[in-house]
Amino acid sequence: MKLQGTMRINQNNHLEIGGCDAAELASKFGTPLYVIDETFFRQNCRAYYRAFTEEYGAEVIYACKTLINLAICTIIAQEGLSLDVVSGGELSTAVKAGFPMQRVYFHGNNKSPAELRLALEHKVGRIIVDNLHELAQLNTLAKEMQVKVAIMLRLSPGVEAHTHEYIKTGQIDSKFGFTIENGMALTGVKKSLQLENIELKGFHCHIGSQIFELNSYVYAAEVMMNFIYEVYRQTGFLADELNLGGGFGIYYYPGDQPRTVKEYANLLLAAVKTKAAEYHLPEPKVMVEPGRSIAGPAGITLYTVGSIKDIPGVRKYVAVDGGMGDNPRPALYQAKYEACVANRVLAESTEKVSIAGKCCESGDMLIWDIELPEIKTGDILAVFSTGAYNYSMSMNYNRLPRPAMVLVQEGQADLIVRREDYDDLMRNDLIPERLLNLKMAK
Ligand SMILES: Cc1ncc(COP(=O)(O)O)c(C=O)c1O
Ligand SMILES: N[C@@H](CCCC[NH3+])C(=O)O
Numbered sequence: 001m002k003l004q005g006t007m008r009i010n011q012n013n014h015l016e017i018g019g020c021d022a023a024e025l026a027s028k029f030g031t032p033l034y035v036i037d038e039t040f041f042r043q044n045c046r047a048y049y050r051a052f053t054e055e056y057g058a059e060v061i062y063a064c065k066t067l068i069n070l071a072i073c074t075i076i077a078q079e080g081l082s083l084d085v086v087s088g089g090e091l092s093t094a095v096k097a098g099f100p101m102q103r104v105y106f107h108g109n110n111k112s113p114a115e116l117r118l119a120l121e122h123k124v125g126r127i128i129v130d131n132l133h134e135l136a137q138l139n140t141l142a143k144e145m146q147v148k149v150a151i152m153l154r155l156s157p158g159v160e161a162h163t164h165e166y167i168k169t170g171q172i173d174s175k176f177g178f179t180i181e182n183g184m185a186l187t188g189v190k191k192s193l194q195l196e197n198i199e200l201k202g203f204h205c206h207i208g209s210q211i212f213e214l215n216s217y218v219y220a221a222e223v224m225m226n227f228i229y230e231v232y233r234q235t236g237f238l239a240d241e242l243n244l245g246g247g248f249g250i251y252y253y254p255g256d257q258p259r260t261v262k263e264y265a266n267l268l269l270a271a272v273k274t275k276a277a278e279y280h281l282p283e284p285k286v287m288v289e290p291g292r293s294i295a296g297p298a299g300i301t302l303y304t305v306g307s308i309k310d311i312p313g314v315r316k317y318v319a320v321d322g323g324m325g326d327n328p329r330p331a332l333y334q335a336k337y338e339a340c341v342a343n344r345v346l347a348e349s350t351e352k353v354s355i356a357g358k359c360c361e362s363g364d365m366l367i368w369d370i371e372l373p374e375i376k377t378g379d380i381l382a383v384f385s386t387g388a389y390n391y392s393m394s395m396n397y398n399r400l401p402r403p404a405m406v407l408v409q410e411g412q413a414d415l416i417v418r419r420e421d422y423d424d425l426m427r428n429d430l431i432p433e434r435l436l437n438l439k440m441a442k
Contacts, residue, residue, distance in 0.1 A: 299387020323357015
């Protein structure tokens with residue numbers, strides 16, 4: 001078990017985060033509960049800002065699919081990072097939070113005309129165009145609205161990142177972006193340069209997520225710089241901007257060994273510099289889009305232990321009051337997590353148990369085979385590193401309300417997302433008049 005950020009074990013042998021006792025948080029706000037360590041979240045933002053922006057003038061764009069709400073958006077704005085949004089919903093959150101629109105980058109492989117219009121209305125900084133269909137559609141909309149829109153093209157550099165099959169994106173056979181290798185990317189550039197209401201600024205790639213192998217990034221940067229040169233040679237267009245995406249891996253489980261953000265920055269920027277020198281080109285402005293490495297380690301989830309079932313000689317199932325509804329990652333990617341008993345962190349002896357969620361799915365298992373102090377009904381289980389892709393991928397399967405989220409710092413805990421209630425679950429339900437007119441069976 002690795003305690004990160006402000007987490008520590010207090011004098012009551014309880015887990016403490018942001019100066020707050022986790023068991024007290026559970027009793028005050030209920031469980032399941034997402035807890036975000038504000039100090040740690042900000043430290044992660046600052047590590048990026050220092051390593052990329054202060055050191056190299058590179059722009060750090062927080063990928064808000066990781067975790068977004070009005071409070072988080074406010075923190076990102078305060079820390080001087082930009083924002084990657086991928087939907088009208090994420091964009092509207094940024095608008096409502098008063099996020100500076102020129103620092104917003106709009107991504108996605110199938111943006112709807114309504115979403116594109118919204119982005120144009122709010123004058124977002126850049127639209128990252130994914131494909132030819134979108135390029136034509138965006139030009140038409142921009143013409144209608146009499147604006148010229150600054151874009152980047154998302155490219156598929158053909159780099160295989162060493163990560164889970166579902167979360168790698170830069171390979172040739174991918175739903176994302178213009179493929180460099182088969183000429184599609186060059187066609188996209190030529191087309192962009194012809195369109196009257198489009199202003200091409202540069203290129204983007206994102207090779208995947210939870211990546212530890214920094215060489216994959218270096219290789220992607222080199223491929224992108226080769227492309228910039230090739231485009232310059234063939235069209236005379238010189239890209240000003242190069243966005244190399246996100247994906248920097250974090251610690252979830254023994255064996256995960258992330259490098260430092262500083263090493264990541266130094267390697268990436270060195271690769272760009274070397275290539276620029278080789279081609280006698282000016283260095284483009286570099287951008288990165290971290291998500292998980294900012295929010296992930298800064299979050300924990302608290303659960304209350306309910307039923308415990310011991311199948312002698314087989315397994316002891318410990319069920320908690322959440323599961324795949326609030327954290328679908330184990331079911332989706334076989335993701336592994338560490339956890340502790342928040343109200344009894346250290347103990348002389350431990351036992352091996354498996355943590356089950358409460359959804360009606362055999363696959364709703366949060367953790368298989370974890371050593372924990374002997375656990376009892378009513379104990380509080382804390383699962384670590386749940387800040388990224390947990391709330392943002394949560395769901396209401398089995399009509400389970402989504403948990404609340406609190407932001408903790410120096411002993412203060414503030415609710416930043418209210419817990420859903422049963423009325424929230426039925427908010428959009430309608431009963432047609434003709435059903436109301438029929439009698440219910442006795
Ligand atoms: C385009 C894009 N940028 C950035 C990210 C952020 O990735 P991560 O959270 O792994 O840093 C993603 C998600 O993988 C993405 O799709
Ligand atoms: N949702 C994934 C990461 C994919 C990121 C989106 N491009 C995860 O939880 O690991």
